[in-house]
Amino acid sequence: MDPVNDLDTELPGHVERALADYLERAGEGIGHVEQFAEPRRALVSFVLGGGKRMRPTFAWWGWRGAGGASGGERAEATLYAISALELIQACALIHDDVMDDSHSRRGAPTVHVSFAAKHTERDWHGSAERFGLASAVLIGDIALAWADDMFNSAGLPATALSAAQPAWHAMRTEMLAGQYLDIVNQVTADPSPEAAMRVDELKTAAYTVQRPLHLGAALGGAGPELIAELQAFGRDVGIAYQLRDDLLGLYGDPAVTGKPAGDDLREGKRTLLVALGLEHAKQQGKHALAATISDAVTGPEPTDTQIERAVSALDEVGAVDSVERRIGELTGSALAALERADVAEPAATKLAELAHTATSRTF
Amino acid sequence: MDPVNDLDTELPGHVERALADYLERAGEGIGHVEQFAEPRRALVSFVLGGGKRMRPTFAWWGWRGAGGASGGERAEATLYAISALELIQACALIHDDVMDDSHSRRGAPTVHVSFAAKHTERDWHGSAERFGLASAVLIGDIALAWADDMFNSAGLPATALSAAQPAWHAMRTEMLAGQYLDIVNQVTADPSPEAAMRVDELKTAAYTVQRPLHLGAALGGAGPELIAELQAFGRDVGIAYQLRDDLLGLYGDPAVTGKPAGDDLREGKRTLLVALGLEHAKQQGKHALAATISDAVTGPEPTDTQIERAVSALDEVGAVDSVERRIGELTGSALAALERADVAEPAATKLAELAHTATSRTF
Numbered sequence: 001m002d003p004v005n006d007l008d009t010e011l012p013g014h015v016e017r018a019l020a021d022y023l024e025r026a027g028e029g030i031g032h033v034e035q036f037a038e039p040r041r042a043l044v045s046f047v048l049g050g051g052k053r054m055r056p057t058f059a060w061w062g063w064r065g066a067g068g069a070s071g072g073e074r075a076e077a078t079l080y081a082i083s084a085l086e087l088i089q090a091c092a093l094i095h096d097d098v099m100d101d102s103h104s105r106r107g108a109p110t111v112h113v114s115f116a117a118k119h120t121e122r123d124w125h126g127s128a129e130r131f132g133l134a135s136a137v138l139i140g141d142i143a144l145a146w147a148d149d150m151f152n153s154a155g156l157p158a159t160a161l162s163a164a165q166p167a168w169h170a171m172r173t174e175m176l177a178g179q180y181l182d183i184v185n186q187v188t189a190d191p192s193p194e195a196a197m198r199v200d201e202l203k204t205a206a207y208t209v210q211r212p213l214h215l216g217a218a219l220g221g222a223g224p225e226l227i228a229e230l231q232a233f234g235r236d237v238g239i240a241y242q243l244r245d246d247l248l249g250l251y252g253d254p255a256v257t258g259k260p261a262g263d264d265l266r267e268g269k270r271t272l273l274v275a276l277g278l279e280h281a282k283q284q285g286k287h288a289l290a291a292t293i294s295d296a297v298t299g300p301e302p303t304d305t306q307i308e309r310a311v312s313a314l315d316e317v318g319a320v321d322s323v324e325r326r327i328g329e330l331t332g333s334a335l336a337a338l339e340r341a342d343v344a345e346p347a348a349t350k351l352a353e354l355a356h357t358a359t360s361r362t363f
Numbered sequence: 364m365d366p367v368n369d370l371d372t373e374l375p376g377h378v379e380r381a382l383a384d385y386l387e388r389a390g391e392g393i394g395h396v397e398q399f400a401e402p403r404r405a406l407v408s409f410v411l412g413g414g415k416r417m418r419p420t421f422a423w424w425g426w427r428g429a430g431g432a433s434g435g436e437r438a439e440a441t442l443y444a445i446s447a448l449e450l451i452q453a454c455a456l457i458h459d460d461v462m463d464d465s466h467s468r469r470g471a472p473t474v475h476v477s478f479a480a481k482h483t484e485r486d487w488h489g490s491a492e493r494f495g496l497a498s499a500v501l502i503g504d505i506a507l508a509w510a511d512d513m514f515n516s517a518g519l520p521a522t523a524l525s526a527a528q529p530a531w532h533a534m535r536t537e538m539l540a541g542q543y544l545d546i547v548n549q550v551t552a553d554p555s556p557e558a559a560m561r562v563d564e565l566k567t568a569a570y571t572v573q574r575p576l577h578l579g580a581a582l583g584g585a586g587p588e589l590i591a592e593l594q595a596f597g598r599d600v601g602i603a604y605q606l607r608d609d610l611l612g613l614y615g616d617p618a619v620t621g622k623p624a625g626d627d628l629r630e631g632k633r634t635l636l637v638a639l640g641l642e643h644a645k646q647q648g649k650h651a652l653a654a655t656i657s658d659a660v661t662g663p664e665p666t667d668t669q670i671e672r673a674v675s676a677l678d679e680v681g682a683v684d685s686v687e688r689r690i691g692e693l694t695g696s697a698l699a700a701l702e703r704a705d706v707a708e709p710a711a712t713k714l715a716e717l718a719h720t721a722t723s724r725t726f
Contacts, residue, residue: 027536033561035547036540095504099497124550125661126631131550134462137500138543141458141507145535148511153528158521165516172508173390177399180501184398187487187494198396268489298488 005071007079008346011060012053018083019047022150027142038118039139042111047090047143050106054358055085055212061354062216062230065347073155078219080154081164085212087147092175094140098133099183100267104259112136144172156219164218171211178203185270189298193279196272197239204245205238209358229341233351236334240327240359246271247323248361250311262307265296272326277319289313331359368434370442371709374423375416381446382410385513390505401481402502405474410453410506413469417721418448418575424717425579425593428710436518441582443517444527448575450510455538457503461496462546463630467622475499507535519582527581534574541566548633552661556642559635560602567608568601572721592704596714599697603690603722609634610686611724613674625670628659635689640682652676694722 007014023044030036059082069075096102097110104110109117116132124131151168152161182199184190213230222230248257249264250273264271274297281290296302296310314320334355338348370377386407393399422445432438459465460473467473472480479495487494514531515524545562547553576593585593611620612627613636627634637660644653659665659673677683697718701711 027533027540029533030536030540030565033540033544033565035544039543091504095500099493099500101493119550122551125552126550130462130464131546134546135543137458137462137503138539138546140500141454141504142536142539144504144507145511145539148508149528149532149535152515153532158525162521165512169512169516170390170392172512173393173505176501176505176508177390177393177396180402180498181396181398183494183497183501187482187489188485189488202393202396 007060007075008064008070008350011057014079015053015056015083015086016048018080019086020044022080022083022146023047026146026149039135039142042114042135043090043139043143046094046111046139047086049108051086051089053086055089055208056082057212057354058209058234059085059212059216059219061347061350062213062218062222063220064216065213065230065341065343065351066217066220066222066226067344068216068220074157077155078160078216081151081156081219082212082216084147084150084154085215087143087150088172088175091140091143091147092179094136094143096179098136098140099179110136111139160219160221163221164215167211167215167218171207171215174202174211175207178207182269186268189268190270191275191278191294193272193275196270196275199270200239200242200272201235204242205235209238209241210234226342229337230343232337233334233341233355236330236337237355237358240330240334240355243272243323243327243330244359244361246273247320247327250314251320262304262311265307265310266302268297270297273314273319273323276322277314277317280317280319280322281313284317286317289317327359331355370423370438371427371433371713374420377442378416378419378446378449379411381443382449383407385443385446385509386410389509389512402498402505405477405498406453406502406506409457409474409502410449412471414449414452416449418452418571419445420575420717421572421597422448422575422579422582424710424713425576425581425585426583427579428576428593428704428706428714429580429583429585429589430707431579431583437520440518441523441579444514444519444582445575445579447510447513447517448578450506450513451535451538454503454506454510455542457499457506459542461499461503462542473499474502523582523584526584527578530574530578530581534570534578537565537574538570541570545632549631552631553633554638554641554657556635556638559633559638562633563602563605563635564598567605568598572601572604573597589705592700593706595700596697596704596718599693599700600718600721603693603697603718606635606686606690606693607722607724609636610683610690613677614683625667625674628670628673629665631660633660636677636682636686639685640677640680643680643682643685644676647680649680652680690722694718 027040063078063082064070068078093105094111097105098112102110103113112132112135115135116128119128119131178199182203185195185199210231213234214227217227217230246264249259250262252261254261274293277293278290281287281293292313293310296306299306335352338351338355343351390403426441426445427433431441456468457474460468461475465473466476475495475498478498479491482491482494541562545566548558548562573594576597577590580590580593609627612622613625615624617624637656640656641653644650644656655676656673659669662669698715701714701718706714
């Protein structure tokens with residue numbers, strides 16, 4: 001079977017093929033600048049080196065749910081357009097690692113750390129750290145610029161491109177606003193569940209699920225009603241997915257999650273889990289447990305023991321149960337929204353499956 | 364006279380009107396997120412707070428040179444599209460200031476410095492410096508994303524949008540590749556005039572003059588011949604402008620240039636002036652002068668005296684004269700290319716004027 005006739009099967013592989021093809025050609029006008037080969041290679045291996053391809057996957061099923069074809073020329077153009085979401089994500093992650101000064105990602109050194117290492121190895125002038133930072137800022141910028149280029153040169157008809165603009169525009173702004181809100185919550189140590197939810201709504205729900213579905217559906221010519229229903233589904237799945245991710249970050253297996261357990265606490269991230277932990281502890285009059293949780297997220301450089309105690313405290317006050325319950329409720333309401341929506345098959349079945357896997361304990 | 368009927372007059376004012384209008388509406392879907400008001404305001408005041416609007420100006424005269432109208436609906440859409448160039452430039456400058464850790468720009472604190480100061484004033488948690496850096500990275504990203512959004516939602520006909528894609532894509536990649544090349548030249552201390560010229564070609568010539576002209580001309584429906592002629596003109600004007608800027612940075616009045624004299628040397632920038640200074644000094648056997656120049660750009664934190672001596676040394680070995688001669692030659696060849704080109708009036712006259720002002724001693 002010609003794979004182009006059935007993009008439904010092995011979708012992540014097709015997304016990677018589209019990305020590899022685009023990145024081969026991107027910025028070809030500056031091929032003569034040999035120094036640019038290194039940052040380009042770094043971006044290519046970052047983009048092709050991993051990731052669940054969640055955003056293009058939701059976008060694809062938005063397209064299919066709106067009646068878009070599974071193969072042929074138009075489907076191929078759509079595949080290219082939605083694969084560009086992985087370039088936005090590359091910018092988000094590369095810049096996020098700079099902002100948090102994270103040292104590893106997917107088991108490899110982060111971009112700024114790896115460029116700082118090149119500087120040191122080659123005995124270059126000036127500060128290696130600063131060179132690493134500057135390189136990663138620029139490589140993230142290139143990813144963001146190329147995301148737009150890939151999207152706009154995917155070969156979509158002008159009407160589809162125009163119908164998709166609102167989703168494309170909103171998605172990037174929501175991601176960046178969500179990132180900013182996240183750092184503001186950290187530095188202000190905002191303890192409220194509402195603050196945590198606002199970040200989850202923008203950074204994960206909107207950017208990761210809701211807008212990709214909106215984008216795909218708009219490319220498939222969906223009307224406002226179907227788009228609204230898919231967005232309602234996407235919002236709830238997206239928040240539930242983030243809550244699962246928060247739990248896995250503390251109680252999951254680092255070999256599976258790819259990052260050390262407790263990193264969110266170490267970075268002072270104000271997740272809903274932490275906010276509910278503080279709220280529950282106070283309601284139960286357990287001030288020592290509240291202090292244990294609070295110290296781990298606001299204190300300077302918590303020790304591993306402090307992290308372990310905070311992780312236990314969150315469980316003990318019932319925050320883990322509360323978050324599990326919310327995941328269940330959100331998954332339920334997402335599936336109900338999907339039932340109500342007029343989504344074409346096989347997309348309806350696929351989206352229901354995605355709602356389960358994205359929010360399940362083993363994802 | 365209705366200003367919309369004659370955008371030729373007071374063009375920078377029209378560009379600012381378009382930017383103010385767009386920024387008022389940009390990302391309106393997240394208006395409810397009150398924490399986002401501060402980075403948005405910072406971006407708005409950065410974009411509206413200054414700048415010569417060179418890139419939209421060259422793009423406008425590319426449009427007019429290809430026969431585009433000076434007013435009316437289509438001209439207004441073009442104005443919006445090319446004003447987006449100022450948002451790309453905002454990203455370039457905000458990120459550049461982060462990368463160089465510059466503290467002031469246009470007489471005001473840079474974005475990362477001002478956000479670090481907010482953190483300190485408010486006694487927030489964690490590192491003020493890191494918060495400043497993260498905020499500036501995100502605000503620059505927002506500028507880059509909104510540049511694309513503004514360009515793509517300017518109301519251009521699909522054919523014009525599609526004709527302009529190659530210029531729009533190449534321009535952003537060339538800018539970012541030029542920035543990367545610039546930092547590589549600094550850390551490798553590449554002393555060759557060729558390395559300096561490669562940066563000037565990408566970062567200034569292509570990004571500031573050549574591609575804006577290409578973009579405007581493509582929006583006006585120019586054929587490949589006119590585009591090639593305008594690009595030849597733009598390349599030479601762009602390089603000459605950068606060489607003038609390098610001279611003004613060392614020999615100009617800080618009150619006019621807006622930055623302390625000698626900053627390029629302090630930052631270790633490998634300008635053509637420095638490269639020729641080193642080359643001339645060696646050819647003349649003046650090794651002490653070569654060392655003076657070299658130490659100022661490669662040494663750690665040169666003193667004001669070291670900077671002053673390097674500035675004198677560059678003049679003494681004849682590098683200033685060489686650069687002045689090149690500026691003259693490039694301006695001449697640019698004007699010759701313009702003569703040959705089939706550029707509609709009043710654009711031909713305006714572009715010739717721009718070639719003079721951009722490369723003159725008083726710009």
